[in-house]
Structure formats: structure tokens, C-alpha cells
Amino acid sequence: MHVYEKAMLLVWAMLYRNLAPKADLAFQLWIQQRDQRRADHPQITIKWPRPSCNGDMLSLYSLNHPVCIGVAYPPSTEPISVACVLSSRIANAEVPSHLNYGATPPSTLDLGTRKREHTAMSKYILLINGPNLNLLGTREPAVYGSTTLPDVVSAAKSQGERLGLTVHDFQSNHEGAIIDCIHEARQTAQFIIINPGGLTHTSVALRDALAGVAIPFLEVHISNVHAREDFRHRSFLSDKAVGVICGLGVFGYTAAIDFVAQKLEAGNTML
Numbered sequence: 624m625h626v627y628e629k630a631m632l633l634v635w636a637m638l639y640r641n642l643a644p645k646a647d648l649a650f651q652l653w654i655q656q657r658d659q660r661r662a663d664h665p666q667i668t669i670k671w672p673r674p675s676c677n678g679d680m681l682s683l684y685s686l687n688h689p690v691c692i693g694v695a696y697p698p699s700t701e702p703i704s705v706a707c708v709l710s711s712r713i714a715n716a717e718v719p720s721h722l723n724y725g726a727t728p729p730s731t732l733d734l735g736t737r738k739r740e741h742t743a744m745s746k747y748i749l750l751i752n753g754p755n756l757n758l759l760g761t762r763e764p765a766v767y768g769s770t771t772l773p774d775v776v777s778a779a780k781s782q783g784e785r786l787g788l789t790v791h792d793f794q795s796n797h798e799g800a801i802i803d804c805i806h807e808a809r810q811t812a813q814f815i816i817i818n819p820g821g822l823t824h825t826s827v828a829l830r831d832a833l834a835g836v837a838i839p840f841l842e843v844h845i846s847n848v849h850a851r852e853d854f855r856h857r858s859f860l861s862d863k864a865v866g867v868i869c870g871l872g873v874f875g876y877t878a879a880i881d882f883v884a885q886k887l888e889a890g891n892t893m894l
């Protein structure tokens with residue numbers, strides 16, 4: 624990479640940090656020329672100040688060219704590396720179709736065809752699973768079945784892809800991490816599908832987070848919570864949700880994605 628390009632990238636990265644609608648991510652950037660032999664594809668290391676949503680999309684722009692499009696895995700405060708495509712090579716860059724932009728670039732940028740891709744790929748939905756759902760498949764199989772969470776997520780992503788949605792997933796056993804994830808999605812996600820697990824019945828903070836970002840959401844439960852203990856009959860979220868699906872097993876996620884695809888297709892987010 625030429626010194627000039629490197630300098631412009633750094634300047635733009637600093638500007639971007641201030642301009643980006645997702646500025647709350649406040650990521651810090653620096654360039655590491657990890658592989659000198661592939662100087663046209665350097666790695667950019669991105670240090671996240673706090674755990675990010677799994678699959679958060681990142682995009683950086685140098686002058687008026689996108690230089691880097693990547694995806695952050697997994698939730699981590701460790702520096703991660705993403706493949707970077709230099710501006711001079713962007714015309715030939717292969718950008719996987721499932722990639723989405725995590726932040727909207729300034730409108731003055733001339734992104735040509737990429738701008739259209741951005742619009743076409745903008746149906747971004749967030750699938751959140753709360754505490755203990757990482758144990759799906761082994762946890763109380765008589766209640767929750769034998770399908771694992773990775774199976775649920777990968778089926779949701781494939782279904783989303785077929786229906787023109789980019790599904791990002793996040794699971795945490797920690798209320799605060801889920802709330803951070805919801806906050807971070809407020810500039811990007813058009814819909815949230817959430818199985819809040821036990822937080823359904825306890826969390827005012829989760830209710831406030833969902834109301835605070837004003838992203839329409841569906842509440843999903845694998846089991847029929849109304850046929851179970853009394854304390855599961857109350858939800859702090861249901862009256863804020865577009866709808867509630869419960870008792871359909873993991874098919875509830877499939878039904879939710881179908882519903883969201885139809886609603887977004889119709890341009891109706893039901894807010």
C-alpha cells in the first residue's frame with residue numbers, strides 16, 4: 624500500500640469514526656501489514672471497545688471508495704482482523720452477496736453499483752437468543768426438543784437468504800450484553816426476533832431497551848409458556864411486541880422469519 628493511500632485511509636477512518644451513524648461502536652482502527660507478499664490485500668485490525676453482536680458488519684471508506692468490508696465474529700473484545708480490499712482494486716473485488724453494510728456511508732460518496740447493492744441488501748434482521756438457549760438440544764429435551772442452537776441459527780440464516788433477508792444472530796446469557804446488542808442494532812436492524820428465555824418474565828431493562836430503540840420485534844418461545852408454571856405466564860415484552868409465537872417448538876423461528884420477510888417485503892414494519 625502506498626504511503627499516500629495509507630495516510631488517506633487513516634484520515635478517513637478518523638473522519639468515519641465521527642460521522643458514522645453507528646458511532647457508538649467507536650471502534651479504533653489501525654492497519655497492520657500482516658502479509659507483505661499480499662500488499663494489495665492487507666489486514667485491518669479492529670479493536671472493539673466492548674463485545675459486539677456476532678456478525679456485526681463493518682465497512683470503511685477511503686476517499687470515495689469503499690476499501691474494506693468485513694464481518695466481526697464472534698462477540699469479543701479481542702482485536703479481530705478482516706480482509707481488506709484496496710480502493711484501486713475495488714472494481715474487481717468479490718463481495719459475498721450475504722454481506723451487508725453495518726453503517727451507511729456519507730451520502731456524498733459515489734459508490735456506483737455498490738450503492739445499489741447496499742439498498743438491495745438492507746433487509747437486516749437480528750435474531751437474539753437469551754439465557755440458557757445455548758443449551759438447546761441437551762436442555763430439557765422433553766420441553767425444548769433436540770435441535771441445537773447452531774442448527775436453529777443456520778436454518779434461520781439460510782431461510783433468510785432465500786427470502787432476501789440478512790439474519791444476524793446473537794446469543795448471550797447476560798442481560799447487559801443483550802441490551803448492548805439491541806442498542807448497537809438501532810441504526811441497522813429493521814426487525815428483531817427475540818427469544819428472551821427467562822428474561823421474558825423478569826426484565827424491565829430488556830423491555831426498556833426494545834422500546835428505546837423502537838425496532839419492531841417478535842417474541843418467540845419454543846415451549847408453550849402458558850401451559851407451564853404461573854411465573855412463565857407473564858411477559859415484560861409481549862405488549863410491546865408486534866406478535867408473540869409460542870409452543871410451536873423451533874418451528875417458531877421459521878414462522879417468525881417468514882412473517883418478517885412478508886412484512887418487510889410489503890414495506891410494512893407495523894410500527
Ligand SMILES: O=C1C[C@@](O)(C(=O)O)C[C@@H](O)[C@@H]1O
Nearest residue numbers: 755818820821844845846855
Ligand atoms: O428459557 C426459556 C425458554 C423459553 O423462552 C422458550 O423458548 O420456551 C421459555 C422461558 O420461560 C424459559 O425461561
